[in-house]
Amino acid sequence: MNNVNQITNAGTLKLQHAQSALQTRANTGSQVQFAEILQNKTNKAQSVQFSKHAAQRVQQRGIEMTDSLLANLNQAVKKAQAKGAKDVVVIGESGAFIVNVPNNIVVTTMSGAEMKENIFTNIDSAVLM
Numbered sequence: 797m798n799n800v801n802q803i804t805n806a807g808t809l810k811l812q813h814a815q816s817a818l819q820t821r822a823n824t825g826s827q828v829q830f831a832e833i834l835q836n837k838t839n840k841a842q843s844v845q846f847s848k849h850a851a852q853r854v855q856q857r858g859i860e861m862t863d864s865l866l867a868n869l870n871q872a873v874k875k876a877q878a879k880g881a882k883d884v885v886v887i888g889e890s891g892a893f894i895v896n897v898p899n900n901i902v903v904t905t906m907s908g909a910e911m912k913e914n915i916f917t918n919i920d921s922a923v924l925m
Contacts, residue, residue, distance in 0.1 A: 857907045858907065860890070865890055868888065872886045872925045873895050873923075876923050881921035882897055883920055883921070884923055885919050891906050892905065892916070893905045
């Protein structure tokens with residue numbers, strides 16, 4: 797009878813070890829997925845967002861939002877933030893983007909042709925990109 801208990805206990809230990817190994821693998825997979833999701837959310841949070849109004853203006857005014865333009869815009873906003881800017885106009889070849897720096901939101905935009913003879917108000921900084 798003692799041998800049966802030892803075999804049963806050994807079988808139980810092997811089963812518990814196998815379950816523990818599977819759980820560890822599952823947890824590791826979850827942690828990897830969580831880390832990827834967190835990184836994606838962090839990257840998105842650091843990237844400028846476009847208000848509904850600004851998104852409409854980009855479309856109406858035919859401004860092509862390329863990856864490089866978005867990267868340049870993000871870099872310009874980071875520079876403005878480092879200098880303590882609150883509301884900034886970022887001027888580049890594609891046009892001008894008015895950005896609320898604390899909220900990291902593009903409020904409005906205009907094409908290069910529309911910048912002529914316009915006045916930018918309620919801004920405290922300008923960044924040329």
